Amino acid sequence: MSTIEKSIDVNVPVRTAYDQWTQFEEFPHFMESVERIEQTSPTRTHWVTSIGGVRREFDAEITEQRPDERVAWTSIDGARQAGVVTFHRLGDDQTRVMVQLEHQPEGVIEKVGEVLHVVEHRVKGDLERFKHFIESRGQAGGAWRGEIGQDPTR
Numbered sequence: 001m002s003t004i005e006k007s008i009d010v011n012v013p014v015r016t017a018y019d020q021w022t023q024f025e026e027f028p029h030f031m032e033s034v035e036r037i038e039q040t041s042p043t044r045t046h047w048v049t050s051i052g053g054v055r056r057e058f059d060a061e062i063t064e065q066r067p068d069e070r071v072a073w074t075s076i077d078g079a080r081q082a083g084v085v086t087f088h089r090l091g092d093d094q095t096r097v098m099v100q101l102e103h104q105p106e107g108v109i110e111k112v113g114e115v116l117h118v119v120e121h122r123v124k125g126d127l128e129r130f131k132h133f134i135e136s137r138g139q140a141g142g143a144w145r146g147e148i149g150q151d152p153t154r
Contacts, residue, residue: 004120007098008127009090011135017095018068018087019140020133026141030129033122043148045073051122065148097130099123 010017020026024037024045035055036048043062049055058078065071068089074082083101090096101123134140 002102004101004123005099006120006123006127007096008131009094009096010131011094012138013093014068014087014089014095016138016140017097017134018071019142019145020130020137021071021085021087021097022065023140023142030133031126032129033126042146044076062148065146067145067147097127099127 024039027034027037033049033051034047035050038046040046040059045060045062046057047060048057056078058075058081060073060081061076063072063074064084068087070084070086072082072084081102083099085100086098088096088098
């Protein structure tokens with residue numbers, strides 16, 4: 001597994017940044033490799049991605065979600081990945097969004113991409129597009145304020 005850690009400061013309140021991040025079906029607006037996400041239940045999403053010509057579909061389970069603090073997930077089939085996004089209040093109208101992503105490259109193309117840091121550059125670009133997306137809107141396109149507790153057996 002490879003680990004990527006990136007962060008960006010956005011000029012919106014922590015609640016706004018968090019609320020927008022809970023709108024998974026809007027990710028294609030700022031995530032370059034995401035073609036589509038469907039929220040199939042309160043804790044499950046179905047992803048369709050394409051990176052470097054490699055198209056993948058997988059389901060992910062939200063393993064922990066705390067309003068204005070964090071969203072964690074893990075894939076449950078398909079592409080192996082897990083991650084967490086945390087939200088840190090820097091001021092009334094400024095938030096640091098931090099992403100930690102673990103993923104398992106599969107096949108020759110993905111392994112070459114790993115050496116070239118393709119996914120790392122993609123995450124950095126996605127965060128920059130998220131910053132532009134949320135700052136230009138000034139408000140979230142929706143919100144889910146529920147909480148999902150971490151499974152103590154994981």
